[in-house]
Amino acid sequence: MANFEELSQAVFDGDGEQVVEITKSLLGSGADPQEVISNGLIAGMERVGVLFKNNEMFVPEVLMSAGAMNTGVEVIKESRKNFDMPSSGKVVLATVKGDLHDIGKNLVGMMMESNGYTVYNLGVDIEPDKFVEAVKQYQPDIVAMSALLTTTMMEMKSTIDALVEAGVRDNVKVIIGGAPITQDFADQIGADGYAADAASAIDLCKGLVDGNARDALSA
Amino acid sequence: MDYKPVKTFNELAVKSLDDFIYGIAPYPVTAKNGMVIGGGAVYPEINMTLPPITVDESTMPEVRKQYAEMIEGILKRAKALHAPGIIVELELLPPTTIEPKWGIEINKILREKMYEYEEKYGLKSLLRCTPNDTREIMRPPLMRRGDLLESIFTTFEKCAEDGADILSIETTGGKEVHDEALVTCDIRKAIFALGVLGVRDMRFIWSKIVEIAEQTGSIAGGDTACGFANTALALAEQSMIPRVFAAVDRVATVPRTLAGFEVGAVGPDKDCGYEGPYMKAIAGVPISMEGKTAACAHLSSIGNVAACVCDMWSNESVQNIKLLSAPAPVVYTEQLIYDCRLMNEAAAEGRSYALKLRDWLADSDSRLDPQAYVLRPDIVLEISKELVKEKDAFIATKKAAALAVDVLKRGMAAGEVQVLPKEKKWLDIISSQIETIPDDWQEFWHEMQKELDLSKWRPEEYDLEVTAAKTASAG
Ligand code: B12
Numbered sequence: 001m002a003n004f005e006e007l008s009q010a011v012f013d014g015d016g017e018q019v020v021e022i023t024k025s026l027l028g029s030g031a032d033p034q035e036v037i038s039n040g041l042i043a044g045m046e047r048v049g050v051l052f053k054n055n056e057m058f059v060p061e062v063l064m065s066a067g068a069m070n071t072g073v074e075v076i077k078e079s080r081k082n083f084d085m086p087s088s089g090k091v092v093l094a095t096v097k098g099d100l101h102d103i104g105k106n107l108v109g110m111m112m113e114s115n116g117y118t119v120y121n122l123g124v125d126i127e128p129d130k131f132v133e134a135v136k137q138y139q140p141d142i143v144a145m146s147a148l149l150t151t152t153m154m155e156m157k158s159t160i161d162a163l164v165e166a167g168v169r170d171n172v173k174v175i176i177g178g179a180p181i182t183q184d185f186a187d188q189i190g191a192d193g194y195a196a197d198a199a200s201a202i203d204l205c206k207g208l209v210d211g212n213a214r215d216a217l218s219a
Numbered sequence: 220m221d222y223k224p225v226k227t228f229n230e231l232a233v234k235s236l237d238d239f240i241y242g243i244a245p246y247p248v249t250a251k252n253g254m255v256i257g258g259g260a261v262y263p264e265i266n267m268t269l270p271p272i273t274v275d276e277s278t279m280p281e282v283r284k285q286y287a288e289m290i291e292g293i294l295k296r297a298k299a300l301h302a303p304g305i306i307v308e309l310e311l312l313p314p315t316t317i318e319p320k321w322g323i324e325i326n327k328i329l330r331e332k333m334y335e336y337e338e339k340y341g342l343k344s345l346l347r348c349t350p351n352d353t354r355e356i357m358r359p360p361l362m363r364r365g366d367l368l369e370s371i372f373t374t375f376e377k378c379a380e381d382g383a384d385i386l387s388i389e390t391t392g393g394k395e396v397h398d399e400a401l402v403t404c405d406i407r408k409a410i411f412a413l414g415v416l417g418v419r420d421m422r423f424i425w426s427k428i429v430e431i432a433e434q435t436g437s438i439a440g441g442d443t444a445c446g447f448a449n450t451a452l453a454l455a456e457q458s459m460i461p462r463v464f465a466a467v468d469r470v471a472t473v474p475r476t477l478a479g480f481e482v483g484a485v486g487p488d489k490d491c492g493y494e495g496p497y498m499k500a501i502a503g504v505p506i507s508m509e510g511k512t513a514a515c516a517h518l519s520s521i522g523n524v525a526a527c528v529c530d531m532w533s534n535e536s537v538q539n540i541k542l543l544s545a546p547a548p549v550v551y552t553e554q555l556i557y558d559c560r561l562m563n564e565a566a567a568e569g570r571s572y573a574l575k576l577r578d579w580l581a582d583s584d585s586r587l588d589p590q591a592y593v594l595r596p597d598i599v600l601e602i603s604k605e606l607v608k609e610k611d612a613f614i615a616t617k618k619a620a621a622l623a624v625d626v627l628k629r630g631m632a633a634g635e636v637q638v639l640p641k642e643k644k645w646l647d648i649i650s651s652q653i654e655t656i657p658d659d660w661q662e663f664w665h666e667m668q669k670e671l672d673l674s675k676w677r678p679e680e681y682d683l684e685v686t687a688a689k690t691a692s693a694g
Contacts, residue, residue: 151269
């Protein structure tokens with residue numbers, strides 16, 4: 001009989017077909033979908049995350065694993081019609097106004113998704129107002145901003161100001177990143193956190209939302 | 220409208236390895252003030268940018284002040300160090316391109332100061348004007364029409380009229396597809412983005428830029444595959460993608476960047492195009508390169524090898540912040556000048572010394588990284604010789620990628636280049652992907668229509684007709 005270990009390995013190997021097969025078999029033998037997700041699918045992705053963080057795995061390989069994990073999630077969703085996918089937290093993510101660099105931001109988004117976060121990726125060149133709108137609409141735990149240009153960094157501050165003005169700043173944690181960004185800059189503009197790369201962005205998110213979203217979910 | 224090449228390169232412009240050297244290009248370019256690029260000496264090319272600041276009407280006084288301060292510092296240092304000449308690149312930012320009057324103003328601030336130093340002190344200099352390819356602000360982008368494109372052309376035209384000597388731009392045609400190709404390491408998509416979309420966009424936009432250069436008496440310098448292979452380089456440097464993929468992708472950009480020269484650009488090409496040595500080998504144009512002295516802008520593993528055959532040597536970009544000695548643009552001016560001095564001094568001793576220095580520059584990097592290996596002068600010539608046999612840019616792109624894989628495999632087997640164990644399998648993955656690409660571009664396009672997200676870009680902006688989707692919706 002299939003077990004969680006095998007499922008986790010199939011996710012790790014990025015083998016979608018195997019993932020589908022094992023997930024079905026586990027569900028068929030009465031496993032709790034919640035456990036299939038956390039002990040099988042997410043467990044596999046966590047191993048991937050560690051190797052990625054240590055530069056032992058490449059993004060395309062991580063994407064293969066993430067894709068495999070998603071096929072497993074789909075199987076679960078199909079088999080349990082009103083199954084609610086647990087989320088580690090909700091994130092509104094975008095590159096700030098005037099800035100079109102998005103590869104780094106997308107990588108951060110991808111890592112977030114594969115760590116169980118629900119990501120609303122708004123895209124690039126996003127005005128402060130759009131962030132505010134998205135916060136109202138999606139009620140995220142985290143607002144994540146990216147900027148690669150020295151001439152757009154200040155838009156991060158404008159965005160935070162806009163969140164304050166709209167009265168929603170305290171509902172979210174604001175994290176920022178991008179090549180010219182530093183912890184000092186984050187402190188200066190009143191952001192809640194900064195991370196230098198996609199892997200540490202996850203640690204940062206965990207630190208920031210562990211207290212609320214996760215507990216709420218497991219409750 | 221058809222944007223056909225006016226020149227084709229059927230044979231190498233550089234005839235032998237001993238003729239492939241820094242400072243000398245088969246077709247040197249002479250500027251209005253008599254400076255010759257590729258005529259024997261390597262010149263520094265300094266590029267600078269603003270410190271953290273939002274650019275709008277209210278901050279423009281500060282922006283002007285920043286540029287005035289930077290150019291004064293740069294020229295003063297160049298004069299003090301007896302630079303035989305210097306090139307200044309004004310890489311405009313999105314707001315200073317979208318609002319051409321700002322870019323034009325900054326261009327003037329720089330050019331006037333440069334004229335002043337030339338008149339007063341005899342310091343010869345050239346200004347390269349590089350508007351931002353703002354077309355991609357709109358998503359999916361309009362590549363061949365619209366206000367954003369008009370602003371780019373206006374910026375070129377007016378800046379050239381005001382004395383900008385060299386026109387350049389890092390265009391982004393095909394990047395909509397290439398970005399995704401990179402993170403998924405999908406060489407099929409990369410080859411489509413470069414060999415089909417990139418080449419088409421390059422022919423279009425460079426035909427226009429060449430026209431502007433002709434009308435204004437400026438020099439149509441050239442492009443760079445920055446948005447493509449430098450993104451790959453940056454990703455590889457962060458261990459996000461394999462270095463071998465970035466190396467293959469670099470070589471695959473050759474036909475795309477060459478397309479600018481096929482429609483009349485003459486060099487010097489843009490500094491961040493690490494495919495430059497291939498341009499020099501094939502088209503004979505002088506090239507600007509950047510390496511170790513551009514670590515202020517991005518890290519790389521090709522810091523020395525990049526200099527082997529350069530005609531200008533650049534720092535890519537540095538923001539105007541104060542370092543212990545002086546503001547960063549001044550610091551980088553000094554570093555570039557010293558780098559160039561050394562190269563020129565070696566060359567003054569005789570060709571054999573220059574070749575020795577070139578080989579040291581090559582060998583000190585090429586064993587350690589596949590991206591450096593494919594820039595080794597002999598490898599550049601070897602691959603280029605095969606590429607000029609291909610008439611079709613798409614087939615040449617596919618061939619370029621395949622040749623890069625072969626060369627890397629051979630280099631690894633011979634112990635000439637180090638490839639990390641976790642990367643080794645990627646060369647096989649890449650070659651098996653290349654093998655699935657048909658030789659007929661239309662057939663390839665037909666296949667790609669099913670693989671690509673056509674909502675992210677507009678095929679008609681590349682003169683491509685969607686056929687597969689029609690069939691699908693009809694069926
Ligand atoms: C690739 C690239 C481009 C590509 C972008 C492709 C794309 N789809 O994103 C193209 C060619 C289009 C481009 C365009 C331009 N670029 Co550019 N670009 C780069 C380059 C070489 C690499 C960026 C990159 O993708 N790195 C790889 C990714 C993985 O790294 P990353 O973005 O840093 O992201 C990581 C971390 O920062 C972090 N992170 C990122 N976002 C976030 C967000 C959060 C919340 C967190 C926690 C973490 C986080 O995690 C990521 C993954 O580990 C940089 C050089 C550099 N030093 O960064 C220049 C650079 C940023 N660009 C620069 C410039 C000047 C431009 C242009 C203005 C050039 C021009 N004149 O045309 C335009 C501007 C376009 C615009 N409006 O934004 C300058 C900036 C100078 C300045 N003034 O600030 C740089 C520094 C290069 C240089 N010339 O020196 N560029």
